[in-house]
Amino acid sequence: MTVESVFPRLEALLPHVQKPIQYVGGELNSTVKDWDACDVRWALMYPDAYEVGLPNQGVMILYEVLNEREGVLAERTYSVWPDLEALMREHDVPQFTVDAHRPVKAFDVFGLSFSTELGYTNMLTALDLAGIPLEAKDRTDEDPIVLAGGHAAFNPEPIADFLDCAVIGDGEQAVLDITEIIRAWKAEGRPGGRDELLLRLARTGGVYVPRFYDVEYLADGRIGRVVPNAPGVPWRVSKHTVMDLDEWPYPKQPLVPLAETVHERMSVEIFRGCTRGCRFCQAGMITRPVRERSITGIGEMVERGLKATGFEEVGLLSLSSADHTEIGDIAKGLADRYTEDKIGLSLPSTRVDAFNIDLANELSRNGRRSGLTFAPEGGSERMRKVINKMVSEEDLIRTVATAYGNGWRQVKLYFMCGLPTETDEDVLQIGEMAKNVIQKGREVTGQNDIRCTVSIGGFVPKPHTPFQWAPQLSAEATDARLAKLRDSIRGDRKYGKNIGYRYHDGKPGIVEGLLSRGDRRVGAIIRAVYEDGGRFDGWREYFSYDRWMACAEKGLAGTGVDVDWYTTRERSYEEVLPWDHLDSGLDKDWLWEDWQDALEEVEVDDCRWTPCFDCGVCPQMDTHIQIGPTGKKMLPLTVVNK
Amino acid sequence: MQRIRLRYTKRGRLRFTSHRDFQRAFERALRRSAVPMAYSAGFTPHPKVSYANAAPTGVASEAEYLEIGLAAVRDPEQLRAQLDESLPAGLDVIDAVEVRTPNFVERLEASEWLVRLDGVEPVEAALAVARFLAEEKVEVERRTKNGVRVFDARGAVAALEAVESQVDGVTDTAVGTDRDVRTGRACAILRLVVRHATPAVRPDDVLSGLRATADLAPPVPAEVTRLAQGPLDEESGTVTDPLALDRAAAPAG
Structure with missing residues (x-):
């Protein structure tokens, strides 16, 4: 049965909305496959605006991996802005994919990638616009399987009611495995309907189907246990790990949008995973072990990607890019290759201790020498021990001194506020650090106009980290602490004017905390917020703290728990956490010990260059560290067309 | 270079x-x-x-x-x-x-537009065109960044006519393949030639003018296509190829 494009109906609405180009598709390197020639069809969503969702690497990779397969089709869909949403409701136009403008409801799988919990309300908008029942229990064989992935899926419990299933970890192989299960089930004539399909998926042990697990609560509101309620369904669901990144050189053909998006560059993931062991960092905990892409593999991806896109900048992505064992040769190799093409290189997430000036010079060779960004995260030495971000102030000062000496004039520093055991004094140290940076810069350059910007975000404790038991700092306390820091910086006559101060207030962090460490009872809040008009919670102009709190009061009525219980409460060792049955490989006892070490300000090293400290991931997931150096070099390209 | x-x-x-x-x-x-x-x-x-x-x-x-x-x-x-x-x-x-020749932008004296008005009867459109052309001045409003601006939309119009549907297939190529589903519905097509002047008069402004003079109110947004821009032949009201001069200046052989 061919599915009709909704474009003719959508097109009539487009002259009335902002930036209509984001809804028309047709991006370079996008794919439209024949509907009838495919037997498994995926609609992939990044539940945020197109400008944020399009450059998302996860969606782009899966889109390509799926479309490369014979008989499999994948199309993309993004959140529509409220102006178009209103028109779509008025004119009865359903949620559509941007590739062939097919209705999302017609697909076999509706897969959503959640980088952040703040996309949950957008998922409900999309489901409703698609004509798919919001709650999984109300869906029929006519509806797609609604599947969540991405980092937030490591605790899918708050959205358990809305999901048919969730997959944690790397998606490349997982989507293909799921595809085969769906294909076989369809070929057999869909025996047992969607329940049977979900059962088959759940029995693999790699797909979490919330409805096959019952959550029992204790009288005090904590979870008693989580029990499988269907035969053959495992007690715990494992994360997926892709080994050998060189075998997965995706995206090969990155999408190039016509509309302007947040990242306009050719991104190459140079390694996956991080074992630095920063205790606040969920990404670093759940993506272990470290798996490097080889220098030659990176060179090939960049070359092919630039040819396919025409981008002017290459981003070398990872959780801590300067930690690649051959980063120096990679940066130099790329800068050499693309000098004439004026291709810039960027390296997000650079650690102070891994930074060196040769690397920085290579990175800025074909572009500007604007600013350097580092993330000490904690203002005081003590705080950095607690979070295990082992960067000393001396390291930082030495690094910035070299940078200023080499022509840089601006340094940006990222910090967090509200970390476990933090006091006002720890946060006020942030200002001191900024002053020392400027002082050093003036000394080295002999100039007064040295700038240092400090940017501060509120800390939100995340599942599968040593801080999963930690109390979150209340919004009021966060705001008060940040105000003290602001006053101390502004009041400084010698340096105050040279320090830029950016911070976020504590309120969005509380909602994020609620959604991060929530359980199934939080689903009622999300639904209430959506029904009250909540959308785009990651956007300041749409986020409403008051709405979330009002809906929480209603949604949690009768449960005996409240927002504080989920956020500012410290958990104990015995407590069953909502995500305990989702296995990230991390040993819970190791996490607890690391939490205790944090409280005692004891640091732990990186297992890439010290012996294994038994976090549990490698034996549990049957994986291992894959790092260089390979000793290979990135050779100059043969010159053509010149 | x-x-x-x-x-x-x-x-x-x-x-x-x-x-x-x-x-x-x-x-x-x-x-x-x-x-x-x-x-x-x-x-x-x-x-x-x-x-x-x-x-x-x-x-x-x-x-x-x-x-x-x-x-x-x-x-x-x-x-x-x-x-x-x-x-x-x-x-x-x-x-x-x-x-091979300078002053290209100055050569772009006028544009020819095709305006497709779905849901409008051709007769109705022809009538509105006649009324519009009968005026010497048609004041229209346009919302700009600096507020509402009022200006004349008539003076810059060098030609305006309601034409038969499907003029030499141009609309079809212009709208792509997923659009041949339109059936049966009334549809008027206007051909419009506008001089490039200051303030610029856009097809939208002429449509505002048709609404002001003849109450022409299309039920769906007009679909507008620029067919040509270049030197204006005042006599015939047609726009000619702006690249012709460069082509003609080509060295022999």
């Missing part, structure tokens, strides 16, 4: 491309197809591209123009084909000449 003038289109769904979007897409296409661009001097060198008179977002066009500067000599036709290949379907490069 060799300079090339190119004519390109914005067709079908890609008419929703804004001019800024097009600029980025075009500069990436230059990189993908390894065109030997000349770069501006300065701290952040930019490829030498100048754009003339872009059609508004949402308006299709068969006649947009730009000029590029090359660091090495290229055959215009080959370059055209190469760039066309590199751009998404709908943003098509359809003509190229080597620059």
Whole structure:
């Protein structure tokens, strides 16, 4: 049965909305496959605006991996802005994919990638616009399987009611495995309907189907246990790990949008995973072990990607890019290759201790020498021990001194506020650090106009980290602490004017905390917020703290728990956490010990260059560290067309 | 430095491309197809591209123009084909000449537009056109960044007529393949020639004028396509090819 494009109906609405180009598709390197020639069809969503969702690497990779397969089709869909949403409701136009403008409801799988919990309300908008029942229990064989992935899926419990299933970890192989299960089930004539399909998926042990697990609560509101309620369904669901990144050189053909998006560059993931062991960092905990892409593999991806896109900048992505064992040769190799093409290189997430000036010079060779960004995260030495971000102030000062000496004039520093055991004094140290940076810069350059910007975000404790038991700092306390820091910086006559101060207030962090460490009872809040008009919670102009709190009061009525219980409460060792049955490989006892070490300000090293400290991931997931150096070099390209 | 003038289109769904979007897409296409661009001097060198008179977002066009500067000599036709290949379907490069004459922008005196009014009876449209043309001045309002602006939409109109549907197939090629589903419904088509003046009078403004003079109110947004821009032949009210001079100035052989 061919599915009709909704474009003719959508097109009539487009002259009335902002930036209509984001809804028309047709991006370079996008794919439209024949509907009838495919037997498994995926609609992939990044539940945020197109400008944020399009450059998302996860969606782009899966889109390509799926479309490369014979008989499999994948199309993309993004959140529509409220102006178009209103028109779509008025004119009865359903949620559509941007590739062939097919209705999302017609697909076999509706897969959503959640980088952040703040996309949950957008998922409900999309489901409703698609004509798919919001709650999984109300869906029929006519509806797609609604599947969540991405980092937030490591605790899918708050959205358990809305999901048919969730997959944690790397998606490349997982989507293909799921595809085969769906294909076989369809070929057999869909025996047992969607329940049977979900059962088959759940029995693999790699797909979490919330409805096959019952959550029992204790009288005090904590979870008693989580029990499988269907035969053959495992007690715990494992994360997926892709080994050998060189075998997965995706995206090969990155999408190039016509509309302007947040990242306009050719991104190459140079390694996956991080074992630095920063205790606040969920990404670093759940993506272990470290798996490097080889220098030659990176060179090939960049070359092919630039040819396919025409981008002017290459981003070398990872959780801590300067930690690649051959980063120096990679940066130099790329800068050499693309000098004439004026291709810039960027390296997000650079650690102070891994930074060196040769690397920085290579990175800025074909572009500007604007600013350097580092993330000490904690203002005081003590705080950095607690979070295990082992960067000393001396390291930082030495690094910035070299940078200023080499022509840089601006340094940006990222910090967090509200970390476990933090006091006002720890946060006020942030200002001191900024002053020392400027002082050093003036000394080295002999100039007064040295700038240092400090940017501060509120800390939100995340599942599968040593801080999963930690109390979150209340919004009021966060705001008060940040105000003290602001006053101390502004009041400084010698340096105050040279320090830029950016911070976020504590309120969005509380909602994020609620959604991060929530359980199934939080689903009622999300639904209430959506029904009250909540959308785009990651956007300041749409986020409403008051709405979330009002809906929480209603949604949690009768449960005996409240927002504080989920956020500012410290958990104990015995407590069953909502995500305990989702296995990230991390040993819970190791996490607890690391939490205790944090409280005692004891640091732990990186297992890439010290012996294994038994976090549990490698034996549990049957994986291992894959790092260089390979000793290979990135050779100059043969010159053509010149 | 060799300079090339190119004519390109914005067709079908890609008419929703804004001019800024097009600029980025075009500069990436230059990189993908390894065109030997000349770069501006300065701290952040930019490829030498100048754009003339872009059609508004949402308006299709068969006649947009730009000029590029090359660091090495290229055959215009080959370059055209190469760039066309590199751009998404709908943003098509359809003509190229080597620059041999100055003052190109001044040559773009007027534009010819095709305005498709779905749900409007051709008779009704013809009547409205007659009323509009009978006026000497038709004041219309347009919302701008600086508030509402009032100006005359009649003076700049060199020609306006209601034409038979399906004028030489142009509408069909212009709207792409997923649109032949329209059946049966009334549809009026206007051909409009407007002089490029200050303030610029857009097809939208003429539609406002038709509403003001004859209460013409299309039930769905008009679909507008720029068919041509170039020198205006006042007598016949037609717009001619702005690249003709460069072509004629070609060295013999």
